[in-house]
Amino acid sequence: MSAVAVERLTKVYKGTVAVDGISFRLAPGTITGLLGGNGAGKTTTIAMIMGLVTPTAGRVTVLGADMPKERYRVLHRMNFESPYVDMPMRLTVRQNLSVFAQLYGVSDIGGRIASLASDLALDEFLDRPNGKLSAGQKTRVSLAKALLNHPEVLLLDEPTASLDPDTADWVRTKIRRYCVEHQTTVLLASHNMTEVERMCERVIIMKKGKIEDDDTPYALLERYGWHTMEEVFLDVVRGRTAEHAP
Amino acid sequence: MTDMLNVAGTTAGFSFSRVSAMVRRYWYLLRSSWPRILDLIYWPTVQMLMWGFLQLYVSQNSGFFAQASSVFIGAVLLWDILFRGQLGFSISFLEEMYARNLGNIMMSPLRPTEFITALMIMSVVRLSIGMIPVSFLAITFFGFNLWGLGLALVAFSINLLLTSWAIGIFVAGLLLRNGLGAESMAWTIMFLFLPLTCVYYPVTVLPFWLQWVAWALPPTYVFEGMRALLIAHVFRADLMVEAFAFNIVLFVAASLAFIKLLESARVQGSLVQSGE
Numbered sequence: 192m193s194a195v196a197v198e199r200l201t202k203v204y205k206g207t208v209a210v211d212g213i214s215f216r217l218a219p220g221t222i223t224g225l226l227g228g229n230g231a232g233k234t235t236t237i238a239m240i241m242g243l244v245t246p247t248a249g250r251v252t253v254l255g256a257d258m259p260k261e262r263y264r265v266l267h268r269m270n271f272e273s274p275y276v277d278m279p280m281r282l283t284v285r286q287n288l289s290v291f292a293q294l295y296g297v298s299d300i301g302g303r304i305a306s307l308a309s310d311l312a313l314d315e316f317l318d319r320p321n322g323k324l325s326a327g328q329k330t331r332v333s334l335a336k337a338l339l340n341h342p343e344v345l346l347l348d349e350p351t352a353s354l355d356p357d358t359a360d361w362v363r364t365k366i367r368r369y370c371v372e373h374q375t376t377v378l379l380a381s382h383n384m385t386e387v388e389r390m391c392e393r394v395i396i397m398k399k400g401k402i403e404d405d406d407t408p409y410a411l412l413e414r415y416g417w418h419t420m421e422e423v424f425l426d427v428v429r430g431r432t433a434e435h436a437p
Numbered sequence: 438m439t440d441m442l443n444v445a446g447t448t449a450g451f452s453f454s455r456v457s458a459m460v461r462r463y464w465y466l467l468r469s470s471w472p473r474i475l476d477l478i479y480w481p482t483v484q485m486l487m488w489g490f491l492q493l494y495v496s497q498n499s500g501f502f503a504q505a506s507s508v509f510i511g512a513v514l515l516w517d518i519l520f521r522g523q524l525g526f527s528i529s530f531l532e533e534m535y536a537r538n539l540g541n542i543m544m545s546p547l548r549p550t551e552f553i554t555a556l557m558i559m560s561v562v563r564l565s566i567g568m569i570p571v572s573f574l575a576i577t578f579f580g581f582n583l584w585g586l587g588l589a590l591v592a593f594s595i596n597l598l599l600t601s602w603a604i605g606i607f608v609a610g611l612l613l614r615n616g617l618g619a620e621s622m623a624w625t626i627m628f629l630f631l632p633l634t635c636v637y638y639p640v641t642v643l644p645f646w647l648q649w650v651a652w653a654l655p656p657t658y659v660f661e662g663m664r665a666l667l668i669a670h671v672f673r674a675d676l677m678v679e680a681f682a683f684n685i686v687l688f689v690a691a692s693l694a695f696i697k698l699l700e701s702a703r704v705q706g707s708l709v710q711s712g713e
Contacts, residue, residue, distance in 0.1 A: 204705070238708075238709045241544050242544075243540070243543055243703065243706075244708070244709060245703040266544070266546040278538060279462065279538055281466055281469045282462065286461075286462075286465045291541070293458035294546060336541070
């Protein structure tokens with residue numbers, strides 16, 4: 192069974208087609224990148240998978256549950272991280288994590304926070320208010336929140352946006368290692384080609400709400416005849432097909 | 438993996454553990470910010486003092502008010518239960534929007550009924566922080582003992598809180614659907630009730646056709662009941678029962694509106710963009 196199944200998924204906002212009949216399946220324990228420019232439909236697709244947005248047509252199932260209708264069957268088995276949401280600024284990191292751990296039904300809350308603090312180097316600022324953290328520290332805290340419940344499905348929307356290259360690299364390594372160790376199914380939406388190339392075993396490229404290409408990074412590089420995913424991406428968004436590649 | 442999870446707590450229809458997590462979240466916020474606590478006490482105190490001194494002046498110059506010297510101050514305190522009850526509910530909800538935390542909340546296993554229960558609990562907590570000190574100030578300054586109303590106070594408070602929660606639920610639905618563009622509703626919607634529920638005057642003062650509107654609103658029965666108690670020294674249980682019946686209707690209507698607005702927010706994608 193697929194961890195996530197998307198079938199002919201469509202979303203129309205007041206006459207504008209944001210997602211246009213896309214289909215894909217994510218096998219359990221795989222890391223898939225969702226690439227696309229601004230307005231390609233990545234965030235809307237992720238929001239429909241999370242059950243935050245109702246599709247206009249088509250179907251999404253996560254761990255066998257129909258989204259958004261049956262979302263409460265599976266929400267405790269999934270999690271997400273996005274730069275579009277924050278955690279309360281006045282609460283300390285520990286308070287925030289403990290509130291979310293309780294919401295997700297984590298039984299050993301203190302132990303889980305301690306373990307994540309050690310893995311993600313949060314110890315030094317666990318008792319500092321979230322609002323007083325740097326962008327890199329906030330991202331690590333958001334990641335800790337996303338991993339609190341040992342999610343089987345993890346949705347990451349631009350997980351390293353606004354981070355310096357060193358911190359972004361550190362975060363990517365942590366996510367990759369965690370997901371491989373725990374066999375977590377990951378869908379990662381990103382603008383960052385290096386990130387996708389490094390972390391993902393499969394890449395879905397979206398443009399204007401449609402899937403333009405879907406393959407392994409290696410196969411895409413081969414087919415388009417380029418050395419980096421950035422060059423492949425530029426070909427796709429500018430409408431050049433693999434046949435016209437150098 | 439599943440042994441890390443308290444499965445009963447996460448899959449059950451309604452989880453008190455998740456409700457307590459949300460109450461804890463709001464409590465942490467409240468205790469971390471003294472201006473937020475001060476704000477709960479400041480305005481009810483100003484209101485009570487202003488109306489109390491006005492009443493003192495009028496009662497010294499009017500036979501009627503000399504007989505019913507505590508009507509104004511009783512009205513202002515009960516009005517604050519209604520107004521602050523709704524505000525306590527709505528502000529806790531708005532805090533999630535200000536903090537851009539709504540996505541985290543909506544994506545968590547927390548159900549809307551649990552979220553609303555937590556907001557109702559916080560409404561009582563915030564109301565208590567504001568009203569308990571003010572009620573003692575009313576005794577000190579004007580000799581008006583709100584607690585002396587006894588069981589009547591319980592009946593008044595339950596009915597006023599039910600109305601405030603119903604309005605709070607409706608406003609939360611509007612905020613989910615329309616984002617912070619609907620924020621002003623949270624602050625002002627209750628003022629529509631101020632003239633119509635006859636807080637400071639009897640229903641008979643209104644034009645006849647408007648009396649029908651007034652009697653369709655549960656707080657009207659409470660304020661009429663308060664006047665009956667303070668002026669005629671009669672507890673009108675019939676008015677409390679009628680208020681309760683209207684409150685049930687209002688609460689169900691607000692809950693249905695909330696469900697519809699939440700569904701509409703999912704269709705419109707408002708939960709992803711909960712800004713302006």
